[in-house]
Amino acid sequence: MQDLVLIGGGHAHVHVLKQLRERPLKDGRVTLISRDIETPYSGMIPGFVAGRYGFAECHIDLARLCARSGVRLIHAEATGIDRAQRQVLLKDQPSVTYDLLSIDVGSAPNVGGIAGAEQWAIPVKPIAELGRRWLEFSERMKSWRGPLNVMVIGGGAGGVELALAIDHRLRAIATAASLQVTLATKDQILAAQAEAARRKLRAIFQRRGIRLLENAGAERIERGSVKLADGQWQQADAVFVVTEASAAPWFADTGLPLDEKGFLAVDDTLASTADPRIFAAGDCATVLAHRRPKAGVFAVRQGPPLADNLRRVLGGERPRPFVPQSRYLSILGTGDGNAVATRGDWAIEGRWVWWWKDHIDRKWMRMYR
Structure with a gap:
């Protein structure tokens, strides 16, 4: 045995x-x-x-x-x-x-490169811990009054989706707050994806009123603020770190x-x-x-x-090699019931894209129930 x-x-x-x-x-x-x-x-x-x-x-x-x-x-x-x-x-x-x-x-989580992150930021990795952290955070935000500045650090797909999701949810539950979500990234957003995807997401951020700070890496996090690489301090009541793990x-x-x-x-x-x-x-x-x-x-x-x-x-047999696909479809939810699909050098946006993503994800989950 x-x-x-x-x-x-x-x-x-x-x-x-x-x-x-x-x-x-x-x-x-x-x-x-x-x-x-x-x-x-x-x-x-x-x-x-x-x-x-x-x-x-x-x-x-x-x-x-x-x-x-x-x-x-x-x-x-x-x-x-x-x-x-x-x-x-x-x-x-x-x-x-x-x-x-x-x-x-x-x-x-890889927060060592940002001073103060371990004390003041909410790491997104390990992903298994994020669910509980978010439930606790969102419950507190329901009673928040006045300005509420939330910063997401990291401009990859995870950071982009998280910023859009936070903006959508907090506008629904933190009704007494004056919300401003900001995404800061040391490079362009979605640096590994096509320019078409970056253009669409920049337009969505602008339309939704989410501040986008590109080529603006974070250096230090303190209580209530974040220092960026250019020396500027940004107000931040909550900081989520979605940088490379x-x-x-x-x-x-x-x-x-x-x-x-x-x-x-x-x-x-x-x-x-x-x-x-x-x-x-x-x-x-x-x-x-x-x-x-x-x-x-x-x-x-x-x-x-x-x-x-x-x-x-x-069983005493040799394992077989596996070659993963080199190109893949990426679907980014925007939190509001829409999504952006991107593959190679094209990108497309719409509510039907979200329905498609939702169908794929629910189908996957059903296999393991």
């Missing part, structure tokens, strides 16, 4: 659990170690912030999914790996032995190869480049031969090949 251990309830591991429910292992035990029992689907979190989804609609109950899949669930935080003994080290709990290991823990610190002590940013280095089978008994997927890993953005769409697509390769290795 072999022990397959999964660390983290990320998108790829959710698919592994689903496949185990449909095709149980004949000669293997499976354990999921997860710090969070309710894991979010990242594609629906901006809609949740905007008030379009309830908490349960965009979170997967891992306890329920594990029970249906015959998987043991350990509610704990992994802190390291003892590769010599093939054990996963846990915080305040006994270690867990594995024969085959897979890691899908997402990414950690970082890898879990304990990766550095595993002895496994890492990429230049500290993420686990894997080959095109999703196995570690140095240890064929350890796999990794999602934001916590980098496929060296096929580097892609840290985006949910790629984590979702890694689920089926990861599940197949774990099963193959347990």
